[in-house]
Amino acid sequence: MDRLTNTIRPYAWGSTTAIPALLGVEPTGEPQAEMWMGAHPGAPSRLDRGAGETTLAAVIDADPEGELGAAAVAKFGPRLPFLLKILAAGAPLSLQVHPDLAQARAGFEDEERRGVPIDAGHRNYKDANHKPELICALTPFDGLCGFRPPAEAADLLEGLGVDSLKPYVDLLRAHPEEAALREVLTAVLTADRAEMAHTVAEAAAAAERLGGPYEAYAGLVHDYPGDPGVIAAMLLNHVRLQPGEAMFLGAGIPHAYLDGLGVELMANSDNVLRCGLTPKHVDVPELLKVVDFEPSAPGVLRPEGDGEEVYETPIDEFRLSRHVLAPGGAPRALPDATPQILLCTAGAPRVGELALAPGESVFVPAGEKTELSGTGTVFRATVVL
Structure with a gap:
C-alpha cells in the first residue's frame, strides 16, 4: 500500500480555515477548497515506492491490472474510475448540473470535432464521462439540491x-x-x-x-451581486446535512454547495454545466438539454451496516463507506478484490503498519490484504464489481 501526497486546490470559494484545521496546520490565509485523492490528470496523488516520487496515475498506467485488478479493468477500463476529495466550502459554489454518460460522450465528441480547445473558457465537456457524486458531511453542511x-x-x-x-x-x-x-x-x-x-x-x-x-x-x-443564479437558487430545495449524513447527486440534478466541510466521492470526470452563481461561462441552450426538471426532495443518506457503514448509491464507479474504530476494538480485515483509497478524518487509526493522522490517505491496490486498527474514523472509497 502507498501513503499518498495530495494536492490542495485554492479555488476562490474555499474556506481559509477548514482544511488546515483538519490537517492540524496553520492557515495560510488563502482559500483551500479541495484536496484531491486519486489519479485524475488535473491533480493526481503522488507516492513513492522506493524509486523516487511518481504519480498514482503513472503507477496505474504502467500496470492497470496489477493495481486495479483484472475485474475492475474489464468493467471500467484501465483507469481508477473514481476521485475522492475533501471539500471545504467557505462561500457558495456555482449552481450546476452534470451530464449523464450518453450526454457526456456526445458533448465531448461534438466539441472535439469542432476543435474547441480543452482549456477554453466556453468548453462544456472536458471528458467523455459522467459525474455522479456523493457528499458526506464532516461538519454541518449546507447545500441546494433538486427543484422544489x-x-x-x-x-x-x-x-x-x-x-x-x-x-x-x-x-x-x-x-x-x-x-x-x-x-x-x-x-x-x-x-x-x-x-x-x-x-x-x-x-x-x-x-x-x-x-x-x-x-x-x-x-x-x-458573493454574486446581480447574478441571476440567486433567483434560480430559490427554485431549489435547501438541505442541511449533519456530520455523518450524505447526499447523492445524479445526472441532471441542479445543485450547489453553500458552506461546510465534507468528504466527496465522484466518478472520475470534470464535466460541469453551470446555471449561475459564477463568473464562468453559462451555456443556457446546452444546460437545458441536461437539466432534470422533475421536482425531487433531497434524499439524505445515513450509513448502514455494522463495522463497515456503507452509503448506498446506484453507481458502480464508486462506493463510499465509513469505519468508526473504537478504543480496544479488534482489527478489521478489509476486502481485497478492488482498488481502494482509505482516508482518515479523525483519531489515530492504522492501515496495516501505516499510522494515519486526520487528512492523510493511502492507496491499496487490488489483491493486497490489509486491516484497520487503532482508534478514529476512516472513509473507504472503492468500486462495485
Whole structure:
C-alpha cells in the first residue's frame, strides 16, 4: 500500500480555515477548497515506492491490472474510475448540473470535432464521462439540491414582495410542473442582465429582512451581486446535512454547495454545466438539454451496516463507506478484490503498519490484504464489481 501526497486546490470559494484545521496546520490565509485523492490528470496523488516520487496515475498506467485488478479493468477500463476529495466550502459554489454518460460522450465528441480547445473558457465537456457524486458531511453542511415543487417555489418568490418576480410566480402556478420549472429557469437565465441585477438586489434585501426560509439564499448576493443564479437558487430545495449524513447527486440534478466541510466521492470526470452563481461561462441552450426538471426532495443518506457503514448509491464507479474504530476494538480485515483509497478524518487509526493522522490517505491496490486498527474514523472509497 502507498501513503499518498495530495494536492490542495485554492479555488476562490474555499474556506481559509477548514482544511488546515483538519490537517492540524496553520492557515495560510488563502482559500483551500479541495484536496484531491486519486489519479485524475488535473491533480493526481503522488507516492513513492522506493524509486523516487511518481504519480498514482503513472503507477496505474504502467500496470492497470496489477493495481486495479483484472475485474475492475474489464468493467471500467484501465483507469481508477473514481476521485475522492475533501471539500471545504467557505462561500457558495456555482449552481450546476452534470451530464449523464450518453450526454457526456456526445458533448465531448461534438466539441472535439469542432476543435474547441480543452482549456477554453466556453468548453462544456472536458471528458467523455459522467459525474455522479456523493457528499458526506464532516461538519454541518449546507447545500441546494433538486427543484422544489413549483407551487412551493411560487410561494417562496411571492413572499419576497418584489414586483418584478410576479411573472415568474404566475408561470410557476399556471403550467404543469416540469414545463413551469423549465420556463422559469430559462426566463431567469436569459433575462436582461441590468434588469435582473435590479431584481436580484431587491430580492436579496427582502430575503435578508425576512430571514427564516430565506436565510440560505440571503447571503448569495454578497458573493454574486446581480447574478441571476440567486433567483434560480430559490427554485431549489435547501438541505442541511449533519456530520455523518450524505447526499447523492445524479445526472441532471441542479445543485450547489453553500458552506461546510465534507468528504466527496465522484466518478472520475470534470464535466460541469453551470446555471449561475459564477463568473464562468453559462451555456443556457446546452444546460437545458441536461437539466432534470422533475421536482425531487433531497434524499439524505445515513450509513448502514455494522463495522463497515456503507452509503448506498446506484453507481458502480464508486462506493463510499465509513469505519468508526473504537478504543480496544479488534482489527478489521478489509476486502481485497478492488482498488481502494482509505482516508482518515479523525483519531489515530492504522492501515496495516501505516499510522494515519486526520487528512492523510493511502492507496491499496487490488489483491493486497490489509486491516484497520487503532482508534478514529476512516472513509473507504472503492468500486462495485
